[in-house]
Amino acid sequence: MLKLKNIHTFYGPIEALKGVDIEIRQGEIVCIIGNNGAGKSTTLMTISGILKPRSGTIDFAEERITGVPPYRIVRMGISQVPEGRRIFPKLTVKENLEMGAFPIRGDKKASLEFVYNLFPVLKDRHMQLGGTLSGGEQQMLAIGRALMSRPKLLLLDEPSLGLAPIIASKIFKTIREINREGVTVLLVEQNARAAMKLSGRGYVLENGRVALEGTSEDLLSDEQVRKAYLGE
Amino acid sequence: MDMYKENNHDNPPAHPFSKGGMRGFLKPLIVALWLSLLFLPFKGIKAAIVFFVIASAILVSAVFLSGYQNKFALAIKTLRVTVQESGLFSRKQIFVLRYACLLSLFVMPLFARDYFLDVAILVGIYVILALGLNVVVGFTGLLNLGFVAFYALGAYSYALLNTRFGLGFWTALPFSVGLSAIAGFLLAFPALRLRGDYLAIVTLGFGEITRLILNNWDSLTMGPNGISGISAPRIFSLSLGKLSYFYYLVLFFVLITFFITKRVYSSKIGRAWVAIREDEIASSIMGINTTMYKLYAFAFGAFWAGLAGAIFAGKMQFVSPESFTFMESVLILCMVIIGGLGSIPGVILGAFILVLLPEMLREIQLYRMLALGAGLVLLMVFRPQGLFGGRGVSFRS
Structure with missing residues (x-):
């Protein structure tokens, strides 16, 4: 479904991704783990089109999307929940969700209903300003907002960041639920254990390169992964 | 309505003297000291000290009485709500009140002296300008310091079309407005690659370039002498040169600007x-073509500046580069900021204040710009989000 081939992305002179190959198949949950600065968020931003890779190709559903502007990529069915949530603090919850459906013409009620079912708390607070929500609710809002465009592929950047463990596990549960609805998920996480429990396959990024890849079980039992990312 | 209530979470009405003790006094005292220092060179040290005492007394007591800025802010912000909820006026009565105000705008020329009409026309032109700039700065969050260039383009294009080709106001208007909008688009095209301060500098440069071209292209614009003999707008055979007629013309355009921008x-x-203003990256992830919408904002804002320019030329029947200096851009920006970035009623109020205040302070000639400046600083100290800064702008990025 999504195929990154030898992606090199730069921030000015700094090479953040040094040839990344990632492949995601329809219906999967795939996770990317790695330390700070390994290039996880950069990978997602490159997929979304916010960053342009200097070389390499990205294909999504048989189409080349390298260099395609971000608003078109959203229309093609890739939606991202950015790191740090980035909700619109001065817009209400409902307005935030409507922004998520920006490229959609016509009826948004069905999508809104879908999100409200997933996160009933958002329905209760639909008139509240986004900035006044708690961290967990903001994360739910960010995920809900990304789902409003009815994506085929959902990119999640550290959804558990700064959340209490109990809220984080709730979020992870919802991600599985979203996946069951037929949305393919690419998950970036610091919380490697939780991420790999959720996903079928994983990639380990180190210094802008894929250091390891495999099924989550393999990764979880890998000596190096256990040492470096699971704290054992 | 709910929106206002939710906002109150942001400013819990804490009394400044309840915590921090003396610290509540500090701000007004510093402001008073600063004000008196401003007056020092004009009136000598004695007067400055007296002024300091009076100013600090007024400011401290005002702060004490109002429970510091939170309550003051709340009072203004929820004025509409409180008036409605107090039961003083029913919804219907407010409706009536609103139209009574509007009606008074319509009947004003029957009673007012020419001087008032003149000022009112000026206010109207600035309201259009401020509403236009508000689209760019207030809604979209792009700082444009060269807004006056579009105003100038509107004015000069009408002036030239009228004096050279004899086109009337209504025939020339689409050209003036269109030219300004296209100029906005063209300026935005390269400029939007830049962000924040850099964009501001480029727009400032554009404003200056436009003025300098008008000043130096003698064969077309008559340089600093300006273009005179522009004819006043007319409706059929009726010339709108008469002040009261022109007033209605301006009022008509102000209302159009108001409703369309709204x-x-x-x-x-x-x-x-608004989404772009709040978070540009999030907006593009949401599927908004941010570049395109920023272009729209620039062109849409410039459109209104062009309209105001054409009206201005029709009013003065004379244009010269002098009317389109950088200070003019700053003045319009001040209107937008005073009223509250992004708030339409606020911006209108800002235009009223900044046109009327210098007029009212004409009595004290020498000091009026000083007083105006001091007033602006006071406002920014005590109410940085502007008078009507409701949902306001979050300054990040």
Whole structure:
């Protein structure tokens, strides 16, 4: 479904991704783990089109999307929940969700209903300003907002960041639920254990390169992964 | 309504003297000291000290009485709500009140002296300008310091079309307005690659370039002498040169500007502008073509500046580069900021204040710019989000 081939992305002179190959198949949950600065968020931003890779190709559903502007990529069915949530603090919850459906013409009620079912708390607070929500609710809002465009592929950047463990596990549960609805998920996480429990396959990024890849079980039992990312 | 209530979470009405003790006094005292220092060179040390005492007494007591800025802010912000909820006026009565105000605008020329009409026309032109700039700065969050260039283009294009080709106001208007909008588009095209301060500098440069071209292209614009003999707008055979007629023309355009900017603000385009202002990266991830919408904002804002320019030329029947200096851009920007970035009623109020205040302070000639400046600083100290800064702008990025 999504195929990154030898992606090199730069921030000015700094090479953040040094040839990344990632492949995601329809219906999967795939996770990317790695330390700070390994290039996880950069990978997602490159997929979304916010960053342009200097070389390499990205294909999504048989189409080349390298260099395609971000608003078109959203229309093609890739939606991202950015790191740090980035909700619109001065817009209400409902307005935030409507922004998520920006490229959609016509009826948004069905999508809104879908999100409200997933996160009933958002329905209760639909008139509240986004900035006044708690961290967990903001994360739910960010995920809900990304789902409003009815994506085929959902990119999640550290959804558990700064959340209490109990809220984080709730979020992870919802991600599985979203996946069951037929949305393919690419998950970036610091919380490697939780991420790999959720996903079928994983990639380990180190210094802008894929250091390891495999099924989550393999990764979880890998000596190096256990040492470096699971704290054992 | 709910929106206002939710906002109160942001400013819990804490009394400044309840915590921190003396610290509540500090701000007004510093402000008073600063004000008196301003007056020092004009009136000598004695007067400055007296002024300091009076100013600090007024400011401290004002702060004490109002429970510091939170309550003051709340009072203004929820004025509409409280008036409605107090039961003093029913919804119907407010409706009536609003139209009574509007009606008074319509009947004003029957009673007012020419001087008032003159000022009112000026206010109207600035309201259009400020509403236009508000689209760019307030809604979309792009600092434009060269807004006056579009105003100048509108004015000069009408002036030239009228004096050279004999086109009337209504025939020339689409050209003036269109030219300004296209100029806005063209300026935005390269400029939007830049962000924040850099964009501001480029727009400032554009404003200056436009003025300098007008000043130096003698064969076309008559340089600093300006273009005179522009004819006043007319409707059929009726010339609108008479002040009261012109007043209605301006009022008509102000109302159009008001309703259209309001409609566009609450449309999908307006929502996209606000989203871009709030978080540009999030907006593009949401599927908003941010570059395109920023272009729209620039062109849409410039459109109104062009309209105001054409009206201005029709009013003065004379244009010269002097009317389109950088200070003019700053003045319009001040109107937008005083009223509250992004708030349409606020921006209108800002235009009223900044045109009327210098007029009212004419009595004290020498000091009026000083007083105006001091007033601006006071406002920014005590109410940085502007008078009507409701949902306001979050300054990040």
